[in-house]
Amino acid sequence: xxxxxxxxxxxxxxxxxxxxxxxxxxxxxxxxxxxxxxxxxxxxxxxxxxxxxxxxxxxxxxxxxxxxxxxxxxxxxxxxxxxxxxxxxxxxxxxxxxxxxxxxxxxxxxxxxxxxxxxxxxxxxxxx
Numbered sequence: 001x002x003x004x005x006x007x008x009x010x011x012x013x014x015x016x017x018x019x020x021x022x023x024x025x026x027x028x029x030x031x032x033x034x035x036x037x038x039x040x041x042x043x044x045x046x047x048x049x050x051x052x053x054x055x056x057x058x059x060x061x062x063x064x065x066x067x068x069x070x071x072x073x074x075x076x077x078x079x080x081x082x083x084x085x086x087x088x089x090x091x092x093x094x095x096x097x098x099x100x101x102x103x104x105x106x107x108x109x110x111x112x113x114x115x116x117x118x119x120x121x122x123x124x125x126x127x128x
Contacts, residue, residue: 019051045069058084066098076100087111100125 052062066076076098083090108118
């Protein structure tokens with residue numbers, strides 16, 4: 001009876017989500033062999049975690065994280081938050097580590113007629 005009187009208190013366990021875990025094993029021929037790196041081949045093993053969760057009908061949180069198994073370090077991570085506002089779309093994408101540290105905040109029209117109607121604030125990756 002309580003939940004019939006207070007439907008906002010009901011917890012929905014039908015939240016759409018997805019997670020994928022991948023392992024990439026890569027062998028490369030070492031073209032620049034030297035005394036510091038005499039190996040003929042180089043091996044890279046990466047564990048990748050991708051996923052997203054839509055915690056409401058219009059809000060979505062997504063992530064992608066790459067973990068290097070040889071160096072035991074996170075090599076890349078990306079996070080995104082999006083909001084569908086019917087006629088407009090809000091997005092925030094952030095890459096805090098890795099070679100492409102950056103962020104993008106945008107508000108754009110979802111109408112095909114007004115595809116150029118957008119506002120973007122970004123910090124591009126710093127190239128050294």
